[in-house]
Amino acid sequence: MSISFTGQVVWITGASSGIGEALAYAFSTAGARVILSSRRADELERVRRDCAHPEQVRVLPLDLLDIPSLTAKTAEAISYFGQIDRVIHNGGVSQRGLVKDTSLEVQRRVMELDYFSYVALTQAVLPHFMERKAGHFAVMSSVMGKIGTPMRSAYAAAKHALHGFFDCLRAEVAPMNIGVTILTPGYIRTNIAVHAVTADGSPMGRSSANIEGGLPADQAAKQILRALAKGKFEAYIGKMGGERMGLLLSRFAPGVLTRMVVKMAPK
Numbered sequence: 001m002s003i004s005f006t007g008q009v010v011w012i013t014g015a016s017s018g019i020g021e022a023l024a025y026a027f028s029t030a031g032a033r034v035i036l037s038s039r040r041a042d043e044l045e046r047v048r049r050d051c052a053h054p055e056q057v058r059v060l061p062l063d064l065l066d067i068p069s070l071t072a073k074t075a076e077a078i079s080y081f082g083q084i085d086r087v088i089h090n091g092g093v094s095q096r097g098l099v100k101d102t103s104l105e106v107q108r109r110v111m112e113l114d115y116f117s118y119v120a121l122t123q124a125v126l127p128h129f130m131e132r133k134a135g136h137f138a139v140m141s142s143v144m145g146k147i148g149t150p151m152r153s154a155y156a157a158a159k160h161a162l163h164g165f166f167d168c169l170r171a172e173v174a175p176m177n178i179g180v181t182i183l184t185p186g187y188i189r190t191n192i193a194v195h196a197v198t199a200d201g202s203p204m205g206r207s208s209a210n211i212e213g214g215l216p217a218d219q220a221a222k223q224i225l226r227a228l229a230k231g232k233f234e235a236y237i238g239k240m241g242g243e244r245m246g247l248l249l250s251r252f253a254p255g256v257l258t259r260m261v262v263k264m265a266p267k
């Protein structure tokens with residue numbers, strides 16, 4: 001059965017590639033009016049043109065690291081269709097590097113983009129949701145938001161922080177008819193590894209076997225729309241592989257998982 005988001009206004013960050021791009025197509029096909037944000041205006045325009053209903057799609061370039069700009073960007077987003085029904089917090093960067101090699105500056109940069117920009121954008125949109133007594137935040141965490149493996153300290157820390165913040169927010173705003181869904185994808189086939197920052201802050205520049213073997217982004221988008229339509233609090237997105245097993249072990253047998261993860265350390 002096809003899912004309908006007819007008439008809803010959905011603001012997607014990180015919409016120029018990967019999961020965000022696939023979500024733009026899926027929401028447009030499902031009848032939503034869509035606002036696309038990321039830094040690269042030309043890529044957002046390409047995505048807009050490829051949507052099922054480009055006339056119902058707006059492009060709003062922004063840099064999530066420019067935190068002071070996010071209040072004005074939110075006002076601009078609201079002005080396009082007069083309202084926002086859903087924010088999909090998705091833009092971000094991954095990271096590869098051992099703790100001993102990764103500079104504090106890189107640790108902070110990942111936290112600023114993958115955690116604080118989500119906090120800032122949420123605080124900018126929240127008054128609008130509260131005034132309307134309706135709204136929904138979808139938050140792109142990761143399996144790394146629930147467990148920690150070698151080479152991912154900054155990324156896992158930022159994603160774990162999202163769970164703390166958005167679980168608290170959910171509890172505060174549920175009485176106002178405002179919802180929160182935290183998504184914890186496993187490996188999804190995108191450019192995430194190519195763009196990942198390394199210990200010195202430079203991009204990794206190549207993909208990885210795990211990512212290339214991951215779920216295609218369009219299938220991830222379908223799973224995400226299903227989870228949102230069901231109003232889930234939290235949802236795993238991806239193949240039924242090792243990442244799913246990791247999540248289950250973290251919940252039901254954390255000691256077993258920790259012993260397995262310790263063996264993953266680079267020699």
Ligand SMILES: NC(=O)c1ccc[n+]([C@@H]2O[C@H](COP(=O)([O-])OP(=O)(O)OC[C@H]3O[C@@H](n4cnc5c(N)ncnc54)[C@H](OP(=O)(O)O)[C@@H]3O)[C@@H](O)[C@H]2O)c1
Binds near residue numbers: 014015043090140188
């Ligand atoms: N792929 C996976 O296996 C996987 C697994 C778990 C979670 N995730 C999460 O899924 C989300 C999307 O990642 P993806 O896999 O689709 O990777 P991606 O293809 O690299 O997409 C990242 C998106 O973030 C945007 N972005 C990066 N820096 C930004 C900034 N400073 N301001 C605004 N936008 C910015 C990029 O657009 P511009 O370059 O145009 O700004 C791009 O649209 C991320 O939060 C990631 O952590 C991915």
